Amino acid sequence: MNAIYVMWLREVKRFLRSKSRMVGALGQPLLFLVALGYGLGPVFAKAGQGNYLEFIAPGIIGMSIIFTAIFNGMQVIWDRQFGFLKETLVAPVSRLSIMFGRTLGGATVASAQGLLVLCIAIVAGFRPTSWAGIIPAFFIMLLVALLFSALGMMVASKLKDMQGFQLIMNFLVMPLFFLSGALFPLTSVPAALLWVARFDPLSYGVDALRYFLIGTSAFPLALDVSILVVVTGIFLSLGAYFFSKIEV
Amino acid sequence: MESSIAVTGLTKKFGDFVAVDDISFSIQKGEIFAFLGPNGAGKSTTIKILTTLLHPTTGTILIEGNDPVQDPDAVRHSFGIVFQDPSLDEDLTAYENLDFHGILYGVPTATRKARIEELLTLVELSDRRNSFVREFSGGMKRRLEIARGLLHHPKILFLDEPTLGLDPQTRNHLWSYVQKLNAEEGVTVFFTTHYMEEADRVAKRIAVIDHGKIIAEGSGADLKKQTSTTTLEEAFLSLTGSEIREEARSSVDQMRQARRAWGGGTRR
Numbered sequence: 001m002n003a004i005y006v007m008w009l010r011e012v013k014r015f016l017r018s019k020s021r022m023v024g025a026l027g028q029p030l031l032f033l034v035a036l037g038y039g040l041g042p043v044f045a046k047a048g049q050g051n052y053l054e055f056i057a058p059g060i061i062g063m064s065i066i067f068t069a070i071f072n073g074m075q076v077i078w079d080r081q082f083g084f085l086k087e088t089l090v091a092p093v094s095r096l097s098i099m100f101g102r103t104l105g106g107a108t109v110a111s112a113q114g115l116l117v118l119c120i121a122i123v124a125g126f127r128p129t130s131w132a133g134i135i136p137a138f139f140i141m142l143l144v145a146l147l148f149s150a151l152g153m154m155v156a157s158k159l160k161d162m163q164g165f166q167l168i169m170n171f172l173v174m175p176l177f178f179l180s181g182a183l184f185p186l187t188s189v190p191a192a193l194l195w196v197a198r199f200d201p202l203s204y205g206v207d208a209l210r211y212f213l214i215g216t217s218a219f220p221l222a223l224d225v226s227i228l229v230v231v232t233g234i235f236l237s238l239g240a241y242f243f244s245k246i247e248v
Numbered sequence: 249m250e251s252s253i254a255v256t257g258l259t260k261k262f263g264d265f266v267a268v269d270d271i272s273f274s275i276q277k278g279e280i281f282a283f284l285g286p287n288g289a290g291k292s293t294t295i296k297i298l299t300t301l302l303h304p305t306t307g308t309i310l311i312e313g314n315d316p317v318q319d320p321d322a323v324r325h326s327f328g329i330v331f332q333d334p335s336l337d338e339d340l341t342a343y344e345n346l347d348f349h350g351i352l353y354g355v356p357t358a359t360r361k362a363r364i365e366e367l368l369t370l371v372e373l374s375d376r377r378n379s380f381v382r383e384f385s386g387g388m389k390r391r392l393e394i395a396r397g398l399l400h401h402p403k404i405l406f407l408d409e410p411t412l413g414l415d416p417q418t419r420n421h422l423w424s425y426v427q428k429l430n431a432e433e434g435v436t437v438f439f440t441t442h443y444m445e446e447a448d449r450v451a452k453r454i455a456v457i458d459h460g461k462i463i464a465e466g467s468g469a470d471l472k473k474q475t476s477t478t479t480l481e482e483a484f485l486s487l488t489g490s491e492i493r494e495e496a497r498s499s500v501d502q503m504r505q506a507r508r509a510w511g512g513g514t515r516r
Contacts, residue, residue: 002351010337082335086331093352
């Protein structure tokens, strides 16, 4: 229990202290919101799909969560390189609790980031259909954050150095984001793309966020939530398994 | 007396390279044992295996009666370690590094606070307790690392070149603290060092390892007698030869360089 708390606290403290990281992690979503939201907005409206800024805001929240969460999970690689990982691996606590604490910390940070992006979106002109929807939406953010923190941890447990990091960004994180329907409606895409998106857990996360924030969704909410819960469970178990096998 | 560490036929291979080659030794409870050898001889690999960080290729190990492969959690409960290379969290303060360690090792709050004070004084970092570790010099980091290793009082203490880069004052403080811990709480100490005089003075028993094999074992006096030399340094050189050993540049060094090139501090 203490181990989980300490590992969680570490992630949170580091996040709160790293102002540059916070600003950096907010800059990108802001750019997407402004450039895409305002830039493509008129085209989107002409196509009869409504307000694009409202449509992509949940997608951009999803983006900032997946980026932050996976980055945080990948922190294991830095800790391996700089030695701190060893310190936690020899501690007399189960590796499961270390892994879980780290994942929980990463998820907390990532969902906080998601909330910050929501605030930015509101400043930029986004209005949720109901303000009360923000509460269930936050739980979805937490779930998505947990899922991708666990994924990051899982991948990082298998990597020895940062060389693999770019590979992960380009061949895992970017496709997960772009194929998720964060930027376009899954209701009117070609069947092949929809088929791919169905294998992307972020699709369900963003879809559930849309359900609570703007009242539209491509899949039933129950499907979204159950897939998120099941995949999170799988990633957490696999992550815990890989983490317990780490040798340094 | 019962043995604290018992190793039989331990071998570790990395691909074709044999880092540790069929070594056996046992260390009694409460003993101070020095493990000496040139760079790359297999000292750190052995320590990593004993402390559950690496799996042995073959061989059996018992740490306080538990097998690090079968029951790593039980083994982790019995030891503390000061690593050879850095293992601090640079984005936390000195105090937080100690405090987090104490919590992870289940040191009760009151004891933890008292010991942190005592150890910060011991390594002369009291006034820098709230500074971030990334602002510390190499020597300060080393001292903090040692303080952290001594924060909980385990049954076995592994010290992998603990005095590397320390001034004589801190070295003396460290060894008197370790000897006190050994005398008062019966902590078994397993250490490596390149300072032969230190090993001779502190260790009750010494093993010399080279090319993955233990080539001599006994008290400092035994080793000197065996090699007909007058100092342990001479004995060591006579046992291991005077050729200089190279260790491969680790990926960590490359990373450090890369990180400096990207402008240091923040980890992204």
